[in-house]
Amino acid sequence: MELGLTMPGTTFGASVDRDADQELVRRAKAGDYSAFEQLFVRHRQLVYRFAYQMAPRQDDAEDIVQEVFVRAYQNLSRYRDEAKFTTWLLRIATNLATDKARMTQRRSNLEQKEAKGALEWMTVGNTEDANDNLEGEYQVQALRKALAALPVHHRSVIVLRDLEGREYSEIAEMLGCSIGGAKLRVLRARRALKERMIPLMEGFVN
Amino acid sequence: MKEKDVDQLIAAAFGELSAQETARLESGLDAEGQATMVAFAKMRAAMGQLPDPGPCQVSPEMLRDRILNAGVQTRSPWALWLPRVGLGGLAAVLGFVVMNSLTKPNESPVNTTTPVQVATSKPAPKPIVVDTTPELEPAPLSTGAILGPDRPIGEADVRDEPRRVVRKVRRAETPVVKEQSKAVAEAKLDGVGSDTARGAAFGGSAPTAPMIAAEAAPLMSEPTVVIVDAEEGEVGAPVAIEVSAATEDVGIKG
Numbered sequence: 245m246e247l248g249l250t251m252p253g254t255t256f257g258a259s260v261d262r263d264a265d266q267e268l269v270r271r272a273k274a275g276d277y278s279a280f281e282q283l284f285v286r287h288r289q290l291v292y293r294f295a296y297q298m299a300p301r302q303d304d305a306e307d308i309v310q311e312v313f314v315r316a317y318q319n320l321s322r323y324r325d326e327a328k329f330t331t332w333l334l335r336i337a338t339n340l341a342t343d344k345a346r347m348t349q350r351r352s353n354l355e356q357k358e359a360k361g362a363l364e365w366m367t368v369g370n371t372e373d374a375n376d377n378l379e380g381e382y383q384v385q386a387l388r389k390a391l392a393a394l395p396v397h398h399r400s401v402i403v404l405r406d407l408e409g410r411e412y413s414e415i416a417e418m419l420g421c422s423i424g425g426a427k428l429r430v431l432r433a434r435r436a437l438k439e440r441m442i443p444l445m446e447g448f449v450n
Numbered sequence: 451m452k453e454k455d456v457d458q459l460i461a462a463a464f465g466e467l468s469a470q471e472t473a474r475l476e477s478g479l480d481a482e483g484q485a486t487m488v489a490f491a492k493m494r495a496a497m498g499q500l501p502d503p504g505p506c507q508v509s510p511e512m513l514r515d516r517i518l519n520a521g522v523q524t525r526s527p528w529a530l531w532l533p534r535v536g537l538g539g540l541a542a543v544l545g546f547v548v549m550n551s552l553t554k555p556n557e558s559p560v561n562t563t564t565p566v567q568v569a570t571s572k573p574a575p576k577p578i579v580v581d582t583t584p585e586l587e588p589a590p591l592s593t594g595a596i597l598g599p600d601r602p603i604g605e606a607d608v609r610d611e612p613r614r615v616v617r618k619v620r621r622a623e624t625p626v627v628k629e630q631s632k633a634v635a636e637a638k639l640d641g642v643g644s645d646t647a648r649g650a651a652f653g654g655s656a657p658t659a660p661m662i663a664a665e666a667a668p669l670m671s672e673p674t675v676v677i678v679d680a681e682e683g684e685v686g687a688p689v690a691i692e693v694s695a696a697t698e699d700v701g702i703k704g
Binding site for chain 2: 277281284285288289291292293296297302305306309310311313314317318383384386387388406407431434435437438441442445
């Protein structure tokens with residue numbers, strides 16, 4: 245059986261020169277704002293891709309990007325060289341996206357409760373946009389719906405591992421757990437995602 | 451299918467197993483296992499087809515404005531060590547409370563069914579002898595007369611006894627003593643404090659020990675004792691005898 249599998253991360257993975265990052269960080273810590281701007285230019289797309297998968301509205305994703313770099317600038321003195329700068333950035337992004345997703349979910353629930361479900365088609369809980377209708381690929385749509393329906397802690401590890409291609413060691417560092425713990429979380433998240441995709445795919449087959 | 455097998459299938463579907471391991475796993479799959487693996491493989495393939503979100507529209511200028519608006523501030527040293535001091539203080543208070551509870555364990559709880567003995571009928575071990583005028587002859591009115599002849603000083607009341615009227619004994623100064631005290635005070639105020647002045651206060655003859663004589667002046671004359679009815683004391687409270695040795699008032703109250 246040929247599945248045509250490849251290693252994850254080849255789609256979005258970006259090779260980043262770690263030494264260059266460390267040098268820019270050192271200059272930024274010394275007060276060179278242009279060095280921080282260079283860091284921003286180098287990594288904003290990485291953060292944006294992650295934020296877009298976590299909060300699939302463009303304005304929300306861009307808001308997360310800005311907030312991530314603001315916090316990175318404010319806490320640059322706390323950054324240690326043990327971790328990669330991108331790992332540190334994605335850790336901040338994970339926390340922010342998790343908070344935002346929870347707030348969004350709470351607000352959506354309240355709005356739905358007040359409107360008794362009448363606003364379901366127009367609230368932020370609906371992740372479909374105009375591009376989805378044009379794509380016409382049911383699998384991708386199903387995946388996006390299933391991803392959006394996933395709990396945020398599952399979604400974040402799926403995005404980090406399967407969409408961004410991060411190593412387990414990096415994910416463990418971001419989540420503050422062991423590598424084995426990170427593998428277990430990814431495994432559970434994949435199972436949960438599959439459970440949500442199956443009904444959507446069955447609807448497509450039928 | 452076992453959970454562990456499913457885990458292996460997921461790992462294989464996402465390319466996290468080596469080629470040999472994947473081939474060995476695929477060769478031993480039944481129909482259910484193959485369906486599961488295909489489902490995960492499709493999911494993985496769909497992930498690869500997710501559209502790219504496009505370029506990030508956040509510019510360095512926007513970020514700079516955001517940073518400036520956020521009011522980036524360096525933390526002051528106060529902000530760094532104040533929480534630590536607060537935590538230390540809290541720990542100290544907790545430690546004090548814990549130590550206090552260990553050193554002073556709770557006594558037996560109050561048993562409300564058993565009446566508390568406020569006073570016993572046994573007499574006080576020894577009556578208190580009050581002698582405020584050692585150099586004078588015994589005053590005609592003694593403290594025993596005030597309290598009653600059959601009640602020794604210090605004996606406690608019990609609850610069922612009637613209320614007692616507390617009397618207050620006031621010993622007024624005689625005019626002679628007042629004049630002597632006034633003269634001594636004036637002698638002190640004029641800054642001289644001579645023996646002559648003090649002597650004048652005591653009738654022309656200078657005392658050998660002027661200050662002692664002035665303080666002992668009330669004792670040289672017979673005090674006038676005035677018995678005044680005072681307010682009632684607390685009902686049923688044990689009798690406590692307090693004798694003030696002040697020069698003006700001697701109070702006995704219950």
